[in-house]
Amino acid sequence: MKVALLVCVCVAILSQDAAAYLQFTTSAGGQTRVLKWQRTPVRWFAADRGAAGVPASDFQGAMARAFATWEAVPTASIAFQFAGFTGAQPFDDDGVSVLGFQDHPEMDRVLGATGFLIDTLTGEIVESDIFFNTAFLWSTAAQGDPNRFDLESVALHEIGHFSGLGHSAIGETEMRPDGTRRVLGSGAVMFPIAMGRGITQDRELQPDDVAGISDLYPAGEFRESTGVARGRITRNGTGLLGAHVVAFNPATGSLIASFTLNTDGEFELAGLRPGPHIIRVEPIDDAGVDSFFNRPSAIDVGFLVTFYDRLYVAPRGGAGERVTVAVRPR
């Protein structure tokens, strides 16, 4: 088994980092593989070192709740198992998945990070570790603590990465004078910028998160009971790479999104509930482009928000009509 450390580190952060999109992939032998666990339940260990205000037992409890939230998605099949406390540290590359606190004062915008050990031939995740940065204060209080970040919320985000999900771009932010971004609203736990101290709303998954994990680990009749939207986004007749495509279902209020992932401007949105959707295309302008793509310079963000000029009807299983949207330059 050829094993390599995948350097990309995905985080729930105050600013930006990481390199991913909806699903992580690796290329080998001309083939692209999606990174995922192939054997479940996935065993994880909790580091036996706590942090200020969060003893190791409370840390383990918050992690267990976050794992359980992902595990409870009825249309996804992934499962996790707590294997015990360990003296090992995250990112030890020891074949054991460890979650724990680490002190990284130099990462002053990074709340936490996830790393992987993968089989580059198959895309199988062999090990995944998560650290939470003790440069910040953490809370496991049920109602949150206005001066501390909610550990369970950030853990839910990191465990999304741990499972193989990249960042979602469903969110709106505004720039602060210091160059950091403040979240105005988020449509996914996997949005790359954390909500802020004392906020516990991201303990619950959103439809985009559910679609992402279900697409990666489909259970039951997920594929047969949900629809896919496929299409192409162009600018001046040329395919657009990195356009953010969002589908809104007026019946459920759900937002599910993806990106155009090649230079032809093609995208695919999975996990849509059958029925009509409004499709909105926007540039990645609410988080750093490098939160989503390895080569940010290749991503076109110089266009205006544009809606598909028809209602898109997601079928029950498979894809409906092909969607084509021509965006207008900014």
Place this chain on the structure above:
Amino acid sequence: MIRLVAIAIALIPALPAAAQTRDAVPAGRLEVDAGGGWLGGASLGSDDANLRAATATPAPFRLFSVDTRLQSAPTFHVKAGFSFNPRFGVEGGLTYGHPELRASVSNDAESAPPIAVAERIDQYSFDASVIIMIRELAIGQRTRPFVSGGAGYLRELHEGQTVVEQGRVFHLGGGVKHWLMARDRRFISGAGIRMDARLYLMSGGIAFDDGPRPHGAVSGSVFVSF
């Protein structure tokens, strides 16, 4: 001969009364009806595409707003009914329409201009009705107003016909039937035209909120009774 005359004489006093109450329109007959009309539009509800706000309060952040509406459209129908007597009848039928489902998008958080997006749907309603002829308001021998009410099943198919939405339909209305021809003891006992005005209440089907939605409708048709 004497007996026959006596019977004839005995019947005479009854004839004028029978003539007064006897309908020129046939009863106890099967009737089929086909025609077209217009189904009025209705709001299907409004919704916001909301993001979870980054505050401790649950007030969401609106990404954009959507108003949905089923546009008015022509309809076509076929019905079959049976009149038990000159006053009461029942009927059942199928109505088909092909209205446009329109969503108006506005208030975009990034100032995208408002836009209306749409699809065409196929709408079928299968319903059963009770018809009450209002003989007291008859206009001449051959024109009768009526009231009707009933319920049925609503089946709507999105564009591409890959997704089916189901619901219920209730209606109340009235109209007028005019017999162009009425004759007894023939295979075709009558024929005429009919005008209906109805208020439909539809629930389920393609809808973005839970409440029943009212649609006005008018239709005209020709009918033949056997």
